Amino acid sequence: MHDHLNEHRDRIVEDLIGWVRLRSVAGVPEHDIDLVRSANWLAGTLRDTGFPTVEVWGVPGAPAVYAEWCQAPGAPTVLVYSHHDVRAAKDGNWEETPPFQPALRDGRLYGRGASDAKGQVLAHVWGVRAHLAATGRTAPAVNLKFLVEGEEEAGSPHLAGLVEDHRDRLDADLVVFSDTLLWRADHPAICTSVRGQVNAHIEVYGPLRDVHSGAVSGPAPNPVEELCRLLGRLHDDKGRVALPGFYDDVVEPSQRMKADLAALPFSEQDWLTRSETRTVGGEEGYTVLERLWTRPAAEVLTVVAGDPVGVARGAIPAMASADLGIRTVPDQTVAQVAEQLRRWVAENIGAGVSYELTIAEEAGQEPYRTPEELPALDALAAAVRDGFGTDPGRMGNAGGGPAELLARTLDAPVVFFGTGLPEDRWHDSDERVSVDVLLAGAATLAHLWPRLADLS
Incomplete structure (x- = not known):
């Protein structure tokens, strides 16, 4: 897996640069055409990867991309969710590069959407390619579906209707939600909840x-x-x-959750530096990580x-x-x-x-927690260990997302895996992504599909 990804490192970066250049800004009418271009860019990339079915679904706000590769009889069906729209950016606030003119510096690619969430989607694309290259398979080990919407940054106002309209196409045993963080590059953690x-x-x-x-x-x-x-x-x-x-x-955090958060490497100074905040505040009686992810x-x-x-x-x-x-x-x-x-x-x-x-x-979006004893969590933990070379911890996500909507509508549990870091500056100027983390994330996903297939 790693050999294939390292061999194609330059191409992966070039792919992300090409996609980030498209100004797929959510909720800004003059960028509606850019959202269409972004959806078509992803659709073409998925076809090039080998997905036999790729469709761009028209949505009143912005198009969504759907793809499926279901040629694994008896294996689980997994739906990957993410988004291709990005937040607005003011050129004058960016110091490293204009937001839609990506630049590679010191192992990081700067540009709007590089981490949130085009980089995360591209990790999935190259994870599939690495999985096929390493195993010699002609199709993924699981029945794989992608749903990449174009309105997440606007609150996903049409997602519920989209899922209802295509309920039979989106049926899955598990949802992999990719719009989250990893904690630290040298100490990845599996996200198990969103607010x-x-x-x-x-x-x-x-x-x-x-x-x-x-x-x-x-x-x-x-x-x-x-x-x-x-x-x-x-x-x-x-x-x-x-x-x-x-x-x-x-609901108070479980003892398991408290122990998981306490086990993460944390210092107040490290947190202030990476989050670029000034001081620590918030609700008394809880640790910083408990305030972030459980309160x-x-x-x-x-x-x-x-x-x-x-x-x-x-x-x-x-x-x-x-x-x-x-x-x-x-x-x-x-x-x-x-x-x-x-x-x-x-x-x-x-x-x-x-x-x-x-x-x-x-x-509005409801909170969601992955069931603590879900077998897919163990498979994901093993895949992260394969991808990053270290045992992962567990964490939460301070932001939200439509995880509860997908879990409820599709009657399927959700696990989270993203390639973002707190220092990636989501929604801020000079957003960036670590190329090394992106490749380790793609390797994780390449290892995940056969491990999920084994669960069947």
Whole structure:
């Protein structure tokens, strides 16, 4: 496996460079055609790999790519899920290279989507190629299906309908979800959970229009101050989210999970360096890794008011807005957290302003945990050992994804394997991927398919 991948290292990098150049930005109409090009690029690559069935499925937001190679009677059927859309990027914030002009430096490829998640999908493609080359097989050892959507970064709003429409085509015994992290290059860990996601937007209204502060300053309502006061109450003095009933359904991490997290190599300084954060905060009574992967969180993602760009006009703004992102864990649900947020805002907003709260429940995602004793986890652990040359640990994923949707709709368990690292700068400027990790991930996947076949 490794020999084949090392022999083709330059070609793998060239493939990823070619794909990253396509500006497949989610949710931006002028890039709709780039999403189509990205889907067609992947479809062509899968055909070149040997998949006998490859289709581009039209979706109102962005096309998805479906492929299947099911020529292993009696073996399990595995569905690989990932995405080919990427987050928007501001060229002026990137220092290593413009976001869609990939550059290879010091063993890392820089570019938007290099790690999240085009690199992860390409690891699957080359994992299949290495598996076939090393075994001499003419088809994978398992019945393999790919579903690579184009709206994950926008919350996968059409994925549920897509899965329902193609339910018979997507039927599987296991889902391999590839949009996650590995912990460290020298100490990989298997992700066993993802948090859920609830997104909300609040607008607070004060004066009927922007008003010169010299004319009304003092008695006039200021929506910026009221919004800041409200957001300042989002957490209590112990770092806990202040929504009423927020923790009622939160399941404590199992002793197995706590032990797995405690076994990972961790130091606060290493974490601060790799995550490029300044200090450690959050909920008291839990370790940093427990806060990341087993506890819920609420974040203020944007605040906009007044004149954020250009010369200030000295006016009290008519409106101030904020975007909130709430990460949930089992057994919280999108509907329950949405109602808790509505009640909290209504009870805490000042009487001198009005407001509008919008919660995108239809785009919310539920949390998911892989069953701890699932045999496929042992197969994955053995494959990671083969691919990286070391025994893996276990971890969670601080972000979300449609894992619960796939598990529930397809009635199949989900295991996670991605090739990202915390220092890969997902959603930030200078996103990057380690080529060595990418190849070790592809080798892991090449070893995974025969190990899963043995489970049958």
